[in-house]
Amino acid sequence: MTKLVRTEEEIMLADAARGFLDEAAPVAHLRAQRDAGQTHDPELWKQMAEMGWAGVLVPEAAGGADMGFAAANVLAEEMGRSLTASPFLSTAVIAATALRQISDERARTALAAIAGGARTYALAIDEGSKHAPEASALRAERDGNGFRLSGEKRFVVDGGFANHLLVLARTDAGLTLFDIPADRAGIARTAQAMIDSRDAARITFDGVEATGDNVLGQVDDAMTVLAPALHAGQAALAAEMSGLAAGAFGMTLAYLKERTQFGVPIGSFQALQHRAAHLWSDCEVTASAILNAGRMLDGDPDNAALAVSLAKARATQTAQLAVQEGVQMHGGIGMTDEFDMGFYMKRARVGAEWLGDYGYHAGVVARLRGF
């Protein structure tokens, strides 16, 4: 088993990513985007693609960098630290992992388009307020050689701008995953103003035509393709949440050292010191779960489910603690929009729900541990 320590390459990748993000996409970038009423920056994604980030999980034969899941987690973690909004998770991690499960020319073309930055994806699986892919009700009715999709998907992250959709639909004897261009007739997308200033859409499908070519994997067997993609996405989202927690904690720690009250830095008060040390400890424990999830996805993907859910559950909890402590320890200024902590808090809430909340992943852990 590879050791639970970051490799030289991973440390260099993290440093390079942080250098780039601090310059090109700090929290101020997200703020400016929000103030301009935008949720996506195509120019930023183009730069990320040029650096190989869009193709982080795309095989070299398809023009990707093929760096592996632990490396994808490193990038996601740095994006969490700087609250960078990008199609990275939906496209470079989730869609690329789904497409990698298939070895045909169509999938290779799609992967190449991802790596080049030209094609973005959104994962349209959930229909209710909680992550429950198995409960999908959207129908794909047989129609000649193809299908017609009818129904609604909610909380489709990046669904407002992505040019392709991965749609989970109910077929005769199970669930089937479709890859459909987002501009196909019958698709209506309603972008929603989300608390984290990022894109998410409600998408209705009204008799949308799909051919056999649009089916990813086998009919009635979505999970063979989707499960690895969800695991990769959940792990990367956990890494993002862990980075987010570290970012929020860093701001809080700096504030404890500079803010004075009663003539002394507030960080000299034991009540705050112990809370800060507890939060740091929580971040450290979560970081181990993140590292482990990446190692398992790279080394033993068939048995990675426990590691992934452990990481997502821990990261969700740690990020929530970090932002709540962050606002409280900053006092009144933490409540102001002018200050960045609120951005961290809102992203933490969205990240907590997406791809399964704490309870969902705790349930997976319990089942896999045998109780």
Next chain:
Amino acid sequence: MGQDSGDLALFRADIRAWLDENCPQDMRDGAVGEDSICWGGKNWNFTSEAQEIWLHRCATAGYSVPTWPVEYGGAGLNRDQEKIFHEEMARINARLPLQSFGIWMLGPALLQFGTHAQKLHFLPPIARGEIRWCQGYSEPGAGSDLASVQTKAEDKGDHWLVNGQKIWTSYANKADWIFALLRTDRDAPKHKGISFVLIDMRSEGASTRPIGLISGASPFCETFFDNVKVPKSYGEDIPSQVGEINRGWDVAKYLLTHEREMISGSAMLAGSGRSLGVILSESGHLDDPILRADVMRAEIDELAFGLTLERYKDQASAGQGTGDASAMLKYVGTELNKRRQELIMAGAGADALAWDDGRAPDWLRSKANSIEGGTSEVMLSILSRRVLGLPG
């Protein structure tokens, strides 16, 4: 565990063969409870012939203290070899041949601060399980504020005259020797007047009294020194203190860090231990939704903590020191163990309330985890000042 590289693969094969040949069947039951531990010492009564044979064979091969240098009674294993050794021991469920404060505490202190002659004199008897040591740190007036110890050692030329009282001296009533923090300079600042001194418990004027605890056991003692004469030297270049006189705090601090790692690694079996959820599902009360939710949270945190122990070990063997961050392991690990014991009691219900059930003493004992070796609050203060750099 994955593929070992060439040398390590050979090493693993050697260890496996050695264990196969030398570990008695009765020592392969994986027992870890108090009754199964071999503590050694002059008064030790082996619980079985197998226990005696196992200790003797391990000590001869250096495997009672595998990482100590060969000349001091160890096998001189490096970290990678040590990991393999423990993996192979675990593979056959082998008991540890010997456990003691000499191995855990005094040995590391001597290896770090002792003279060569001191090491040759004191370490091999520890490795062979001949001398059992105890620790004389805390006093009635010096708990978390350990550096304020008052037990005094007056300079009488060729010996120290020691007077005072130590408390929480684990198994002092069964120990042969004690390593103690004594005040050797009453005028110096409190951290600069302490020496780390080695004392024979048979010395005239030294006495102990066990303290009854809430768990019903009495592993801790009070130890009294009433005009005890401690020689300044036990032979050529074998001073009775470790490190320099009045610099015992350096040794104590080093050992406290070591002790924290030990407590978080041993008392707390999170991650490597049995699933709490499985243990409680056997007791049949996991259908209580509130208990189940608490157990799920604990399971998640224990698994993540187990990975953290592994990560810190891997960091250490990769040469990335963890230093004061070990206070985090101590803090998190002991708090998790307390939660685990609470949930085990809650899951067992009335079944665990009778003394002869055996779960209550473990539950009660766990309450000391976050006190001994530095309280959780002291750990948090260490982290906030030394790791986070918050003002003191």
